[in-house]
Amino acid sequence: MKNLLLLVHDDDGQEARLQAALDLARAFDGHLNCVDVAILPVLDTDPWSGGAGTAMLLTEEKAREAANRTEIERRLTQEGVAWTWFEATGEIAPCLAKAAALNDLIILNRRLDGLPIPDMHAATAELVVKSGKPVLAVPEKMRGLSVAGRALVAWDGSTEAERALCAAVPLLAKASHVQVLEIEDGSTVGSASDAATYLSRHGIHVVVRAEKGTNRSVAETLLAGIAADRSDYLVMGAYGHSRFAEAIFGGVTKRLLDESPVPLFLVH
Structure with missing residues (x-):
């Protein structure tokens, strides 16, 4: 398990995903492939808006993820693990499936208990079935994976x-x-x-x-x-x-x- 595909997104499950990924990377001397997904907002259905509402929401989402990237990269530089950063825009499952080919494991949450977006349960289920890769689905509140447990x-x-x-x-x-x-x-x-x-x-x-x-x-x-x-x-x-x-x-x-x-x- 040398190549670990990690979903990066500013949500309530991110810390659990990150801690599990770091524990695995240390245990296997692995490499984190971080895919930072800016999630597309629900499409603006107002025909008079010209899509302005959707564009504004996407701009805000990308700004949050830019700030998130700064913070996560700062932490990764202190963790002593190898990592590469990729950016994607869209839904979680398709974005990670596209990046999954040369990875050994995908790290997600089993679900998030807060807001319905992102729907981590659905994304994890889709990746389990369609990616052809093992998925590690971690609880939202978990802080660390006991690899030797x-x-x-x-x-x-x-x-x-x-x-x-x-x-x-x-x-x-x-x-x-x-x-x-x-x-x-x-x-x-x-x-x-x-x-x-x-x-x-x-x-x-x-x-x-x-x-x-x-x-x-x-x-x-x-x-x-x-x-x-x-x-x-x-x-x-x-x-x-x-x-x-x-x-x-x-x-x-x-x-x-x-x-x-x-x-x-x-x-x-």
Whole structure:
């Protein structure tokens, strides 16, 4: 995980993203690729304005981001990590997707609890599905990622779970404790012991725990597992069902993006 793509934008989740990115950069001697996005305002629908309102809002947004850049660059020069700065104008997900090609991980928030703009939940979901890259989605109030801490891996044998497990190997290799949690609800298609064997060949020794199907949902079981194991982050395959289905009927990924108290390492 040498190339880390970091969303820079002056919002309530920025400090959490930055602290997680710095911790990863130090742990992996990595490089931060900072994409500072000036978000396009909602289009002015008044036909008599000639777009003046939209232009004014965009000018204000760019001014805020210019001031934000000055402050973040000042901090980065003191942090002892390598970084490059890029600027973009538009929506978060397309701007980061365009920059994602030669990066190992995208760092975002799982959601923001304040104003509806930016819609970080939607941007993170879109990037998980469309970028082809792992996404680290951090809680808004988090201050730092415990790279050498306790990792929980959600396992159901799905293609998404396999991809998440494989992509997370460099991170899991630095963890002090790794638990693979298998929820036996009748949908599991592969054994957690296979996942443990795979990780052991990378020098990662894990504890496997199986949870029998109960009246709790899979999401509730994972949230309980995070608390019981005192996990510092969760590795999971994302959107095993379509995003449309999750939006309409609810789903594990959506619930975790809404409620997880720890960072989520997500791969579709």
